[in-house]
Structures are given as C-alpha cells and as structure tokens.
Amino acid sequence: MQLDGRLSRMLHLLIHMDRAKGPVTSTDAAEMLHTNPVVVRRTMAGLRDAGLVRSVKGHAGGWTLLKPLDSVTMLDVYHAVGEPRIFAIGLADPAPDCLVEQAVNASMTHALKKAEAMLIAQLGDITLAEIARDFEQRLSGHATQGEFSDAGSMVASP
Amino acid sequence: MQLDGRLSRMLHLLIHMDRAKGPVTSTDAAEMLHTNPVVVRRTMAGLRDAGLVRSVKGHAGGWTLLKPLDSVTMLDVYHAVGEPRIFAIGLADPAPDCLVEQAVNASMTHALKKAEAMLIAQLGDITLAEIARDFEQRLSGHATQGEFSDAGSMVASP
DNA sequence: CGATTTGTAACTTGTGGTGTTACGTATGGC
DNA sequence: GCCATACGTAACACCACAAGTTACAAATCG
Secondary structure, X not given: OOOEOHHHHHHHHHHHHHHOOOOEOHHHHHHHOOOOHHHHHHHHHHHHHOOOEEEEOOOOOEXXXXXXXXXOEHHHXXXXXXXXOOEOEOOOOOOOOOHHHXXXXXXXXXXXXXXXXXXXXXXXXXXXXXXXXXXXXHHOOOOOOXXXXXXXXXXXXX | OOOEOHHHHHHHHHHHHHHOOOOEOHHHHHHHHOOOHHHHHHHHHHHHHOOOEEEEOOOOOEEEEOOXXXXXXXXXXXXXXXXXXXXXXXXXXXXXXXXXXXXXXXXXXXXXXXXXXXXXXXXXXXXXXXXHHHHHHHHOOOOOOOOOOOOOOOOOOO
C-alpha cells in the first residue's frame, strides 16, 4: 500500500466497534483490518488522545467507542489520526528565490488549497452514522451512494 | 523532497523557456530547477510527447516551447507529466469483502473525487500566461494573488 | 500469581520520486 | 570527416515515511 490508509482504516474499525457488544482487542481489530495489532494500537493512540475511544488493559480489556456515531464526522477522525498529508503532489521548493517559481507556487498553492478545502468540507459533512446506514443498506442488497465497483480506479490503485 | 514536484517544476521551466531567446539546454534548465539534467530530460519527455515542447540534439540544440503561454493551462501540463497521483491518503483496500469497509470506501471515494474535481477545475482554469503576468508584477514589487510567505505551510513542508 | 492486553521502542520492508553515473545516438561547426 | 555538443535511456543509489514485525515493559483482573 503506497498511500496512507490510516483514516480509512480507523473509520472501518470505529463502525465495527460500534456494533460490537464489548471492548474490541487490538488483535481482533487487526484481523478485521488485515493487519497487525501493533499497527492498530499505534493508530488508535491518536483517537484515544482525541477522546473518541478508550483503552483498557488486561483481562476483558480492549478498545471501546466513547461517542455515538452520529456525533463523529470523518473530519474528526482525520484530525484524530494526526491530520496526515493530503496531497502527493506539491511545490518543488516552498520558499524559492526565483520570482518565476514564486508565481508558480502561488498558483499551485491556490489550486491545492481550494481542493483541500473541498475535501475538508466533505469529510466534515459525513458522519460515521451515515456510513453505518449505508452499510446496513448494503447488507439488505442495495448499493446506495454511487457505484462501488470502480471506486478505487483513480484514487487508490496505479 | 517527499512529494512529487514534477508539475511544479515543469510550470516553472516552461515560463523560463518562454522568456528565453533560443533553445534551453537540459543543463541550463537543471540549474534553474536546482536539479540534474537527466531529471529534466526524463520529465520533459512527457511534455514533448504531448506536443508542448520540442527537443533538438547537437550544437545549438535544446528545448523549445511550441505553444503560446495563454494556450497552455496548468492542467495541460499535469496531463503531460503523466497525471501523477494526487492524494497521499486513500483506501486501505480498494476492493474489500467486508461490507462495512465497502461503505467506508464509498464515502471516502466520494470526498476524494469531489476534491479531485475541484483541483482539476482549478488547474484547468489557470493558464501559464496568467502565472507569467503574476511574475511580471512581482518583478515590479507587487505581490498579487494571495500571500506567498506562508504558501507552503500546509501543502509542502512537514 | 499468571494470563491477558495495552504501550512503546527499535528495526525491517516496500514504494516512488529524485539524484547520479554511464553510454549510446544525433547534430552541426570547423 | 572529426569532434564537441546535447538529447535519450538504462541502471543503480538515496531518501522519506507508512506499514509490518519483534521484543519487552506495565497494568489489570480472575
């Protein structure tokens, strides 16, 4: 995986946690995410610091969701995982001497900031409850928002 | 530089080429971009294939711009450099079995596509001539579109 | 007490743009 | 015709960083 999947993974996990009866251990979570317990703990640490989840050690311990899904947006989770860098493209030099490059930087920054604002707006607009509702509908056979079959075509794979 | 600076660099270089009297060699260009002639040729190859520039070997050879700056948008250059991946964040798994993850993917893809569309729209809206005009104004002391001083704060550096 | 589970440090791996070296090929002045 | 000039490309090293892995300490509960 060449891209940062932390936000995606945490969203996935939080919805599973909401459906679980008791605490979810890092090992259980790692299986759901097809990864490693340490990776889970490492990433969940941010969510704990943000007050989204709680962790308990020892017997019958694990991770517990502290908030209802309708009070958590994708943006909240994005912040909680440490606001990873959004873009893979950017400025060759953020502070160049060359005035031509400064002009280029201004235009590129303008475009990138607008795209970033749009992404942030979208993330802030969707609660985990809405995603969970989408899941419920998939369970009953419907495919709601947009086709999923080609979802990764431009965003994920080469 | 952990991010992809090819678009940024090519924009920078194309505007310099427009101001040059004759062809610009890869070595000259490499100095302007603070990089290596091979990197220049490698990246410029896409622009040549796209018909934006021409390359001539041998004495008095080098790179020549084939189009007026007002007929080239940032988007044209983005396409010419091979449409590099835009986002550093993405889906953990583009085609998961888990229905929860499918729902998460749908929402994330929706948000990313909207941001991508905004970026593409912005890139398509700005011609290199406009950037060159911005440069001219910087030469005469003005700083036009937006502050530049903190331009790289969210987009480029850590 | 001992099994369970989180908390972290430390190290390895994979990826992709970038940097670098080397060499082949085409061009044009002398 | 030679030869310096420049592009064209292959091959490899480098770097940053998320992810994966190993190891061990600390806390908790039956």
